[in-house]
Amino acid sequence: MESPSKLMAMSSRRDTLMILASTRDILSSLPDQIIYHIFSFLGANDTARLGVVSKRFNQLCTSSPYLNFVADFDSEYSDPSCLRTRYVDFCSYVNKVLRWREKTGGGLQRLHVHWCSCKQRRFDIGETAVNSWFTIATKCGVEELDMLVHVDPWRGYSLPGCVYNCESLRALKLNLQMGRFNFRVVGWDWLKDLWLDSVTVEDIDFGQRISEWCKSLKRLTLEDVDGISGGLNMTTSSLEELTISGCDFGFTVGNFNISSSSFKALTIYRCQFKAQRHVNLNCPSLENLTVHDSEFGKCFLCKISCESLEKLRVCGSSFLEACHFRIACPYVGQVMISSCRFAGTCVLNINCFSLQDLTVSECNFSSLGSALQYLPPVKDFQADQRLRRHIIVKAAKLEKLNISSSDEYSYEFPLKIDAPNLKVLWWAGDPVDFGFLKQDMFMSLTSARIYIEPSCKHKSVESDRHCKRSKSLIYCAAKLLQCLSEARFLRINTWPIEIFFMQNDYPIVFKNLQNLVLLSDGSLADQIPSIASFLKEMPNLKKLIISCFDKSHELSDPNLISFLGLNSRSFNVTEVSRDLKIVKIEAVQAQQCMQNDGRRRLKL
Secondary structure (H helix, E strand, O other), rough: OOOHHHHHHHHHHHHHHHHHHHHHHHHHHOHHHHHHHOOOOHHHHHHHHHHHOOHHHHHHHHHHOOOEEEOOOOOOHOHHHHHHHHHHHHHHHHHHHHHHHHHHHHOOEEEEEEEOOOOOHHOOOHHHHHEEEEHHHHOOOOOOOEEEEEOOOOEEOOOOOHHHHHOOOOOOEEEEEEEEEEOOOOOOOOEEEEEEEEEEEOOOOOHHHHHHHOOOOOOEEEEEEEEEEEEEEEEOOOEEEEEEEEOOOOOOOOOEEEEEOOOOOOEOOEEEOOOOOOEOOOOOOOOOEEEEEEEEEEEEEEEEEEEOOOOEEEEEEEEEEEEEEEEEOOOOOOEEOOEEEEOEEEEEOOOOOOOOOEEEEEEEOOOOOOOHHHOOOOOOOOOOOOOOOOOOOOOOOEEEEEEEEEEOOHHHOOOEEEOOOOOOOEEEEEEEEHHHHHHHHHOOOEEEEEEEEEOOOOOOOHHHHHHHHHHHHHHHHHHHHHHOOOOOOEEEOOOHHHHHHOOOOOOOOOOOOOEEEEEOOHHHHHHHHHHHHHHHOOOOOOEEEEEEEOOOOOOOOOOOHHHOOOOOOOEEEEOOOOOOOEEEEEEHHHHHHHHHHHHHHHOO
16 A cells, blocks of 8 residues: 555646646647747747747747847857857858748748857858848848847948838847948838947938938937937927937037927937037927936037926936026926036026926036135125026926035025925025025915035034134025015924024014924024024914924923923923924914814714
8 A cells, every 4th residue: 555655745746747737738729929929028048948848839939920049158158169160050040040931931020130249250240141131031021120240340331222121120229339330221111110229320410311211210219329429400200209328429519409290208318418519309299308317518508399398307417517408398397407417507497387396406516626616605696797607497387396405515506596486395405505585586485394404514513603604604594594484384404593593683574484393403402592583473373393303301391482482371382202302382272273173073
């Protein structure tokens, strides 16, 4: 009699075989078109391994409309004999599969051939072999061509005429590993997607040729393309997406003009514009514009006239001289400028009706050289013609402004904001020169969240105070607090309050302020006199919250209300946290109203 353990093992094996059999039956029962679709997601190596599983899979792999051929070289193929063997085997295999496909008359949706760069150029696939593969692919009605090969840098490479005449072709991706591409198109009306990667195009009229010859082109990607130094000018009715990545436009002065009725998205990533550049976008259907990790060496002027633009993002880029953004987009909702470096004047001129969110975060408004190049702040903006670096924001319909600064020398750069309908202001980081802010600029302000403090640190309190005075931040802090006087809700740290009362005895009137949150990051005992002076002119204050970073025993003092200069009959301490870091103080009238509301609810 069989042992129980052996019976369990036999039963487990039968179950495993049944599962494998059922899995094989399910896969084999699928139609060929579904299996081909699964193959389209596999890489070349995975497809090759799958072809040796069974005869049916071998037939499916060779007859699949998605052909992938990839040869990648590493250290083990550094020997010339190994390279020669692999070169011959690779070319023979590709020729065999394509010849068989041509003989059987099977269709071809995608041909993917990547012969990655090897160390010895004599084993690079030549133009003759590549053109022969293209010829067979076009005869099979190929829809997508993806080719990565190395070509002779002196002769360059020209596509065979069969590629230009292939009416089934919809997408072309070409990587010549920085080889020269001889673009000789006389008509390519059916191509919809063109991707040029690591090629050299020595044609100053490249953009215009694309516009004239590719009448149906919807997506154009230029990645690490060299030779388009004169600019890029395109006038097309079909182009929808343009992505430019890793391109160097050199020192030649030129323009960047795009005019398209169907253009929807523009992305500029890791590009260098070393000469003066004017960007003009006349695209009524443009929805998204993103500039990321790029460098602009000379004066940069960007004019955007797009009725459908919704989002504008400029991130991680450097502007070595003056830059000016003129945005005439009535329906843009969000403008974000983050992690950028501005060495010259930065002007944002936004003319729109629906802008809801303008965010300027983690930007460095300073020279890229030594800090000694900074200009001192001046009181008369018009009189001093030496002043070049400043921040200007103009937006008539702007309702929300979010700014984060992280430069310890940003106090030397004046900020000018013209946003009469601004309702929400968030500001964090280092202070800037608020001297040009006017109190009537923020008449519509309802909510403000402020946390500004210089990033420079000093060992002693005396040296810290001397640094504050030498940087003229007292005047800047006063202008900032005056501009916030119309807010109903204010969340602010104590640093600007302390700075203001270092040389000012008269408090600022906050006639509309109802809720105030004070953030204390130092000794509350030392800050209480400044806080008391700050609270003097707040006739409508209903709720006060003081939040300390460190434990503060002053919050539990029964005389806290008096220390803050408040009337003990008008205000009560409603809550003190157990860790003595947060205290809530409410007006008696507001507290009674809340109690009455609670009683009414109980009666109901």
